Amino acid sequence: MEFFRIKRDIPFMSYARTTTIISLVTFLLSIFFLFTRGLAFSVEFTGGTVIEVHYAAAIDPGLAQAALEKAGIVKASVQNFGTAEDLIIRLPLVAGESSAQASTKVLTALDSSSAHVELRRVEFIGPQVGKELVTNGAIALALVCIGIMAYLAIRFEWRFAIAAIIANMHDIVIILGFFAFFRWEFSLTVLAAVLSVLGYSVNESVVVFDRIRENFRKFKKAGVAEIINNAITATISRTIITHGCTEMVVLSMLLFGGESLHNFALALTIGILFGIYSSVLVSSPIVLWLGATRAHFVKSDTPAAPVVGAKS
Amino acid sequence: MNRYSRWRYIVIAVCIVLAVLYSLPNLFGEVPAVQVSPTSSVATVDQALMSGVEDALKAAKIDYQGATLDPTGVKVRLADTDTQLKAREAIQKSLGDGYTVALNLLPATPAWLAGLGAAPMYLGLDLRGGVYFLMQVDMEAALNKQLDRQTGDVRNALREAKVPLAGVVRQGDHLVIKFKDSATREQGQSALAKALREMAVTNLDDTQVTATLNQAALTAFQGQALQQNILTLRNRVNELGVAEPIIQQQGSDRVVVQLPGVQDTAKAKDILGRTASLEIRMVDEEHADAQSIAEAMKGIVPPSDELFTGGREGRPILIKKQILLTGEEISNASTGFDQNGQPAVNVNLSTLGARIFSQLTRENVGKRMAIILVERGKGEVVTAPVIRSQIDGGRVQISGAMTTKDASDVALLLRAGALAAPMEIIEERTIGPSLGADNIAKGEHSVLWGFLAIAVFMVIYYNVMGGFSTAALAINVLFLVALLSMMQATLTLPGIAAIALTVGMAIDANVLINERIREELRGGQTPHAAIHAGYQRAFATILDSNVTNFIAGMALFAYGSGPVRGFAVVLCIGILTSIFSAVVVSRAMVNLTYGRRRRLARISI
Numbered sequence: 001m002e003f004f005r006i007k008r009d010i011p012f013m014s015y016a017r018t019t020t021i022i023s024l025v026t027f028l029l030s031i032f033f034l035f036t037r038g039l040a041f042s043v044e045f046t047g048g049t050v051i052e053v054h055y056a057a058a059i060d061p062g063l064a065q066a067a068l069e070k071a072g073i074v075k076a077s078v079q080n081f082g083t084a085e086d087l088i089i090r091l092p093l094v095a096g097e098s099s100a101q102a103s104t105k106v107l108t109a110l111d112s113s114s115a116h117v118e119l120r121r122v123e124f125i126g127p128q129v130g131k132e133l134v135t136n137g138a139i140a141l142a143l144v145c146i147g148i149m150a151y152l153a154i155r156f157e158w159r160f161a162i163a164a165i166i167a168n169m170h171d172i173v174i175i176l177g178f179f180a181f182f183r184w185e186f187s188l189t190v191l192a193a194v195l196s197v198l199g200y201s202v203n204e205s206v207v208v209f210d211r212i213r214e215n216f217r218k219f220k221k222a223g224v225a226e227i228i229n230n231a232i233t234a235t236i237s238r239t240i241i242t243h244g245c246t247e248m249v250v251l252s253m254l255l256f257g258g259e260s261l262h263n264f265a266l267a268l269t270i271g272i273l274f275g276i277y278s279s280v281l282v283s284s285p286i287v288l289w290l291g292a293t294r295a296h297f298v299k300s301d302t303p304a305a306p307v308v309g310a311k312s
Numbered sequence: 313m314n315r316y317s318r319w320r321y322i323v324i325a326v327c328i329v330l331a332v333l334y335s336l337p338n339l340f341g342e343v344p345a346v347q348v349s350p351t352s353s354v355a356t357v358d359q360a361l362m363s364g365v366e367d368a369l370k371a372a373k374i375d376y377q378g379a380t381l382d383p384t385g386v387k388v389r390l391a392d393t394d395t396q397l398k399a400r401e402a403i404q405k406s407l408g409d410g411y412t413v414a415l416n417l418l419p420a421t422p423a424w425l426a427g428l429g430a431a432p433m434y435l436g437l438d439l440r441g442g443v444y445f446l447m448q449v450d451m452e453a454a455l456n457k458q459l460d461r462q463t464g465d466v467r468n469a470l471r472e473a474k475v476p477l478a479g480v481v482r483q484g485d486h487l488v489i490k491f492k493d494s495a496t497r498e499q500g501q502s503a504l505a506k507a508l509r510e511m512a513v514t515n516l517d518d519t520q521v522t523a524t525l526n527q528a529a530l531t532a533f534q535g536q537a538l539q540q541n542i543l544t545l546r547n548r549v550n551e552l553g554v555a556e557p558i559i560q561q562q563g564s565d566r567v568v569v570q571l572p573g574v575q576d577t578a579k580a581k582d583i584l585g586r587t588a589s590l591e592i593r594m595v596d597e598e599h600a601d602a603q604s605i606a607e608a609m610k611g612i613v614p615p616s617d618e619l620f621t622g623g624r625e626g627r628p629i630l631i632k633k634q635i636l637l638t639g640e641e642i643s644n645a646s647t648g649f650d651q652n653g654q655p656a657v658n659v660n661l662s663t664l665g666a667r668i669f670s671q672l673t674r675e676n677v678g679k680r681m682a683i684i685l686v687e688r689g690k691g692e693v694v695t696a697p698v699i700r701s702q703i704d705g706g707r708v709q710i711s712g713a714m715t716t717k718d719a720s721d722v723a724l725l726l727r728a729g730a731l732a733a734p735m736e737i738i739e740e741r742t743i744g745p746s747l748g749a750d751n752i753a754k755g756e757h758s759v760l761w762g763f764l765a766i767a768v769f770m771v772i773y774y775n776v777m778g779g780f781s782t783a784a785l786a787i788n789v790l791f792l793v794a795l796l797s798m799m800q801a802t803l804t805l806p807g808i809a810a811i812a813l814t815v816g817m818a819i820d821a822n823v824l825i826n827e828r829i830r831e832e833l834r835g836g837q838t839p840h841a842a843i844h845a846g847y848q849r850a851f852a853t854i855l856d857s858n859v860t861n862f863i864a865g866m867a868l869f870a871y872g873s874g875p876v877r878g879f880a881v882v883l884c885i886g887i888l889t890s891i892f893s894a895v896v897v898s899r900a901m902v903n904l905t906y907g908r909r910r911r912l913a914r915i916s917i
Contacts, residue, residue, distance in 0.1 A: 002773075002830070054746070103742070104581075120747040126738030129446065133873060140871035147863035155856060189806050192868055192876045196883065199864025200817060203857035207824070210853045238827040242820040245769065249762030249816030253809060256757035258750065261809055268813070 004237035012232045013225040016285035023282050027170055030177020037180045042187035043123060045137075047130040049091040049102045052121040053110060058084035064110060071109035082259035086120070093127060137191050144198050145169070152202075156209050159290040164205040167283035171201050171274045178270050179263075189264045197271030200246070204279030207235050212287070216294050224292060228284050236280070243276050313844050314907035316900055324900050328787060331794035337425055337432040338793060342417040343377070344396040347555045348403060349385030350411050361411075362386050365403055372402035385411075389418055416555030417573065433797050435572075436804035436878055439752050441745035442572040443580050447545075447735045449565045452485075454537045454733030455525070459487055460635055465508060466523065473503035478519070486524035494518045534564065537733045540640055542567055548583050567735070573745070581740075590639030592672075595680035595696055596630040604630060620684070620693050629693060631682045636672050641665025645723045647716070648709070655719040656711035657695075666706025674702040683710075683722075694722055755808030762812050763789070766819055774826045776916035777902070781822035784898035788818050791889040796882065804878035814886030820857065821894035824850040829917055839912040847899055854895065858887050 043050045064087055065078040073091070081088035091102055103122045110117045125133075145165055152161035172194055179186050211231035219227060250272065254265035348365055350357060362381045365388060369376050376399065377389040388403075390396045396415055404413045417440075419432045437444050463480045466489060470477045477500065478490040489504070491497040501521050505513045510529035515521045525533060542559055545567060549557045558570040574580050596617045599608070605628050608619045614630065621628040641662045650656040661669055672681070682696040697710050710722070743751075766785065770778035792811060796803060829846030837845060862884060869880035906912055 052747070054744075118744060118746065119742070120744045122740060122742035124737065124740035126448070126736075128448070129739045136871040136873065140867045143867040143871070144864045147867065148860050151859055151863060155859075188873070188876050189809070189879070192806060192872065192879045195864050195868050196813065196861075199861040202860040203820065206856045206860060207853050210856060214849075234831065235827075238823050241773070241827070242823045245766050245819045245823065246813070246816035248765040248769070249758070249812050252762035252765060253758040253812055256754055256761055257809065257812075258754040260751065260805055261754065261758065264806070264809060 002237075004240070006233055006236070009226070009229045009233045010236075012229050012281065013285065013288060015281070016288070019277075019281040020285060023170060023278065026174055026177070030173045030180070033177050033180040034173070037183065039176065039180050039186040040183045042185045042190075043090060043130075044125050044188045045130050045134055045186070047093045047125050047127040049093075049125075050121070050123045051089040051091070051103050051106050051119070052081060053087050053089070053107070054118040054120050055085045055087070056116065059087060061087060064089070067112075068106065068109050071105065071112075073105060073109060076106070086259075133188065137188075140191075140195060141198075144195055148198070148202050152206070152209075156213065157292065157296045159287055159292045159296065160205070160209050163283040163286035163290060164202050164209070164279075166286055167205055167278040168198050168202050170278050170282055171197060171271055174274050175267050175270045179267070184263055184266065187263060189261070190267045193264045193267035193271070197268060197275065201271060201275035201279060204239055204243075204275055205283045207238065208232055208279060208284060209287075211235050212284075212292075224288060224294075228288060232280050232284060239276055239280065243272050247272050314840055314903045316903050316907070320896075321900060321904070324897055328790070328897075331787070331790045333425070333428060334430045334794040334797050335790055337419055337421040337430045338797060340420040340422065340432070343389050343420045344391075344393050345387055345389045345416045345418040346396060346400050346403060347385055347387050347414045347416045348407065348411050349414070349550075357381070357383060357385055361407075364407060368403045368406035369399060371406070372398065374399050374402060387416070387418060412550050412553045414553040414555040415573075429798075431797060431800065433793070433803045434800045435748075435752075436802045436807070436875065437570060437572055437741065437748075438743050438805045438875060439748050439755075439803065439808075440572050441574075441743045441748035442570065443574050443743075444571075444739075444741040445569040445584060445737050446562070446739035447541075447567045447569065448738045449538055449541055449567065450734045450736060451534055451537065451565050455485060455530070455533070456482065457635070457638075457733075458525070458533060459485070460633075462508075462511070462523075463487060464634055464636070466504065469504055469507035470500055473499070473507070475500040475503055486522045488516065489521050489523060491519050491521075497521060538565065538567070541733060541735060545569060545584065554580075566738075581737075581742075584737075590642065590694075591635045591684045591686060591691070592637040593635055593682055593684060594632045594672075594676060595682050596632050597679050599630045600680075618691070620682075620691060629682070629696060631684070631693070631696075636681075637661075637665055637668050641668070647719045647723045650709060650711035652711075654711050655714055655716045656709050657714075657719050657723045659708040659710065661706035661708065663706070666704070669706060669708065670702060670704045673699050677701060751805045752808075755805055755812075759789075759808065759812045759815060763815050766815065770819070770822070774917050776905075777826050777829070778917075780898050780901045780905075781819065781826065781894075783901060784822060784893045785815060785819055787897050788886075788890050788893035789815060791893060792882070792886050795885050795889065799885075801881050801885075802878055803882070804875040806875045806879035807882045810879045810882035810886060814883065814890060817861065818886065818890030818894055821850070821854045821890060822898060824853055825894070825898070826917060829915075833915075833917070839906070839915045843902060843906065843915065847895065851895060854891065858891055862887050 059080075061078040061080055065076065068074075068076045068078065068089070075092050075094075077090045079088050080086065089106060091106070094102070102124070103119075107117065107119060145168075148168070149161040149165050152164050175194055175197065176186075178184070179190070184190075208228075208231050211234055212228055215222070215227040215231050219230070222230070247269065250265050250268045253261045254269065257265060348361065359381065362379060365386050366376075366379055369388065374395055375391060376395075377391065379386055379388040388399060390399055400413045400415060404411075407413070419426075421431060459482045463482065466480050466487060467477065475496055476492060478492050480487055480489050482488075489500065491500050497515065497519050501513055501515055504511070504521070504523060508523065510525060511523045512526040513521055513523045538561060542561060545559050546557075549559065549569070549571065554571045554574055556572055558568065558572075560568045562568045569584060571580055596614065599605075599614055599617060604614075608614075608617075608630055609621075609628060613619050616633055617630045618633050619628060619630055641664060642659060644660040646658050648656050648658045676699050678699065680696045680698050683694045684691045685694050686692075695710055695714070714722070763785070767782040770782050770785075772778070774781065789811065792814060796807075801807075825846050828850045829842045832842035832845045833839065865880050865884040865887065869877055869884065872880050906915060
């Protein structure tokens with residue numbers, strides 16, 4: 001069985017203008033949403049308390065909210081979490097009140113209002129921890145970018161490093177744009193997913209670049225655009241199958257992983273879909289425009305010419 | 313060309329056998345157990361304790377499945393949770409207060425596997441349930457308290473040097489010492505510099521000098537305060553009877569507390585969250601009369617005193633501000649009875665504490681001292697006994713007007729209540745046990761169904777070669793689980809997600825190889841040459857793409873926190889195992905199948 005039996009090279013580079021415009025538009029839209037709507041940071045970043053409780057029967061969040069308000073907890077946000085029996089309660093940081101007090105107060109309020117509630121999870125993050133997580137997340141992101149660029153620059157060429165990192169940042173900004181547009185909760189695990197996308201999606205560019213390098217050696221006369229077209233065509237089957245396989249697992253997480261892995265899997269899904277597109281149609285045109293030539297690739301393995309000198 | 317030497321097959325086979333052995337313990341699950349550990353360092357863990365435990369169980373006619381002795385205590389495996397509860401009761405009754413008996417779950421790894429050092433993966437709190445706290449030590453408050461205590465040292469030093477003093481007050485992080493004139497100021501300054509080596513003394517103006525802790529003393533003090541707090545937390549956790557608590561320093565002023573498997577999270581928080589410290593000060597006997605107290609109640613408190621109302625003592629009482637001794641100097645406290653058979657609290661003091669206490673009691677016979685428990689900046693008088701005589705040797709008995717319960721409460725507070733510095737919970741994660749079990753099931757399902765989907769696809773799409781790829785992928789998971797079990801790395805839910813993601817990403821290498829082989833075949837290569845070229849050419853690409861993944865994993869490991877770090881560990885190990893399994897193991901299978909045939913007409917791909 002084979003999906004992609006492509007006889008002729010697809011002239012990807014001649015679509016470059018169109019694809020770049022598409023990319024640019026989604027990219028700018030994402031940035032627009034990031035600024036206007038902003039990310040819905042989870043309690044890990046903002047500080048505060050999250051309490052997850054489980055009821056034996058379905059529960060209306062409104063009732064629980066009313067029960068909390070009766071007990072004097074007014075700033076809580078109550079939502080169903082995954083199923084109708086589970087509730088998630090978010091409390092903002094209150095100065096001078098510890099998490100222990102907050103969660104106990106919530107539990108007593110809920111317990112007295114209805115049937116037995118089971119405490120599933122409490123997460124309390126103080127303000128200083130939240131700030132640290134934001135800083136550390138930003139450092140990690142920067143480190144990954146620098147590390148990948150350095151590796152690609154050593155392994156290939158700086159033009160490739162720049163092209164790959166632009167393609168990847170494009171993916172990441174788009175993931176963030178989605179999270180901003182839909183106000184999905186951006187948690188630490190989502191950050192982990194974003195960083196994995198960064199590492200994973202750059203693979204695509206690497207595979208194509210590898211092929212470009214090989215083609216430069218093999219086809220001595222072809223132009224740069226032709227060589228890139230051939231490289232993309234030769235690897236497109238693998239690109240789609242690999243991403244398809246990864247996506248199968250990610251879908252499995254989306255379906256079976258429950259609420260805690262839901263946004264993680266969502267971030268990966270967006271990352272994988274845009275990863276295919278960007279590594280093929282964003283990074284390669286950039287390489288072309290940055291002026292990559294044969295000399296940038298094959299210089300390393302041309303043996304030094306023998307020197308002829310007069311014998312003294 | 314597609315043959316491996318015999319030793320390569322042997323190495324691969326050995327790796328797989330080892331991986332199976334070390335992954336096996338994960339299949340056996342856990343059995344209920346009780347864990348006996350000493351509450352203080354005085355009690356010993358030895359064969360005698362073990363036989364004590366076994367005797368207690370035999371006496372109570374409780375069947376158990378073997379007891380083991382290790383440096384932390386004795387662990388007894390039991391058939392079910394009912395016998396577990398009974399066993400705990402029986403053992404606790406027979407051993408008494410010196411030991412805690414905690415309920416625990418122990419891996420049901422068969423003895424022969426355990427003998428090989430094989431153990432199941434260590435589950436993080438989000439999978440097994442429990443409590444995680446990150447506590448911040450308030451160093452500023454600790455330092456202020458230390459300086460308050462040192463006002464006494466300043467007075468003593470000047471008294472010994474016979475320099476008259478006009479007053480000592482703490483202002484922020486330094487002490488301001490006032491003298492009558494510049495001559496005494498000079499004398500005093502040099503006396504202080506000589507006597508108080510841990511303080512930096514500088515002159516402020518003609519009649520005043522300031523003193524503050526110097527850098528070395530400050531660092532040492534902070535280290536000690538943190539250690540003391542950790543010790544106190546450990547004592548408190550012991551009171552809780554948690555099986556495998558983790559209490560660790562993080563950074564210079566933070567403590568991590570992890571209590572796996574704790575069911576009663578409210579109680580845990582209550583006991584840990586008690587930010588208490590103890591102070592011993594003198595009752596102001598000159599202002600103990602009804603009139604002074606009444607005035608103090610109206611707000612006219614003598615400047616050197618502090619008014620305490622309520623509390624255990626009940627009546628309002630004026631107590632001097634100067635702290636003579638803190639809970640740090642209390643090495644142990646237990647309940648007992650005095651010579652009249654009345655409930656009493658026996659307190660043992662450290663050497664330094666004993667010396668201070670001896671002097672304090674000599675100077676204050678007939679007066680009352682107060683033991684004050686300070687929680688969240690609010691003091692409460694635990695007890696205010698009269699000093700009958702000078703007490704040497706640091707063994708103190710507090711008795712009179714208390715019930716047995718009072719005595720044991722006071723003893724507990726004295727023993728566990730002393731924090732050198734106030735602490736605040738800045739991060740808390742509590743996972744109920746049912747959520748932990750759910751998380752495991754969800755994680756397992758994600759991996760299982762993801763794997764099956766890929767397996768079906770690979771076999772349909774690449775036929776026999778796809779089958780090899782799938783087998784290599786399965787072996788990759790096996791290697792990953794075996795390594796995680798061997799390293800006893802903490803597995804979290806994001807860690808399981810990383811296993812799933814590894815499955816999804818590791819197949820990339822095999823797809824690359826298979827695609828390459830197809831391409832070579834299309835290019836007119838013989839099957840053997842195609843296999844050879846496919847593996848060889850794909851390898852560089854596989855390496856490149858995994859290195860970038862690895863960089864991302866390492867950054868996550870370095871800067872991630874908690875569960876995310878677990879994700880990073882699994883991701884990184886998964887990358888390493890996947891290179892091996894996808895390239896070497898799958899090649900071995902291909903070679904075994906096709907390599908022997910000299911004339912290979914076609915391969916199933």
